[in-house]
Amino acid sequence: MPELPEVETTRRGIAPHVEGLQVQVVRIRHRGLRWPIPQGLEERVAGQTVLSVGRRAKYLLLQLGSGTLLIHLGMSGSLRLVDPLLPPGRHDHVDLVFESGVALRFSDARRFGAVLWIEGDPAQHKLLAELGPEPLSELVSGEYLFARSRGRRQAVKTFLMDNRILVGVGNIYANEALFDAGIDPRRAAGVISLVRYERLADCVKVVLARAIAQGGTTLRDFVGGDGKPGYFQQQLQVYGREGQPCVRCATPLLRVVLGQRASVYCPRCQR
């Protein structure tokens, strides 16, 4: 599923092919995503030039002349460059057809994604206004996480996945970063020391940067289409490995549910 590295990989993949180009036609075949695609979006977008392709958290932001097209890939979404004549599949909900004769095609089987039109400053939009800092920015540090976690009794893993604290850490990378940092995902966020948060902040950055460098966990499917883990999967140390031996000490990995999410950890290495 697309996490931040996959979204960033998508951004880098499409930007050179659409920036500076005019959208000729917008074709919408299914408006029922997480929120309905707004009526009239076709008319607002057609004829405009893509000034830039940006990203905030897991949201892609196509900056156009008079507004911003916000795209979220949800869990099963993808954006691919295709020949507009290629017959759309069942889950190919939106095409942006460019003057260059290429189409940007949005597909999303589970329809947890979103395509919205924003006028004015996107940072003020309801979906973006309350978001915490980007994980790879210097704003996210051990000191920051330590300060924000004081007084909180929730598990450190759910704290780490809270978009108001920091963005871009989904379930896969939360599990991996906590393993790398040697922290038990069930521990109360508010009682973890500054030193351990320094380590955790480092591990979050390293694991995300590595995944981005490798084109995300789902690179293969970013091109091919469906959302199974790709290259980075071979390097996952705990995610999806319940019952298998810890790569460090061979103790069988345990699974617990935190915040309705599967959490896998090593009971010996993570305290």
Place this chain on the structure above:
DNA sequence: CCCGATTCCTGTAGGC
């Protein structure tokens, strides 16, 4: 304010 539970959807994996 804090935090866990619920909800959307459908492809896939596992059980029989």
Place this chain on the structure above:
DNA sequence: TGCCTACAGGAATCGG
């Protein structure tokens, strides 16, 4: 082989 069910998961929103 094929049917059936449980599960996965981002994040807004609800409920306590």
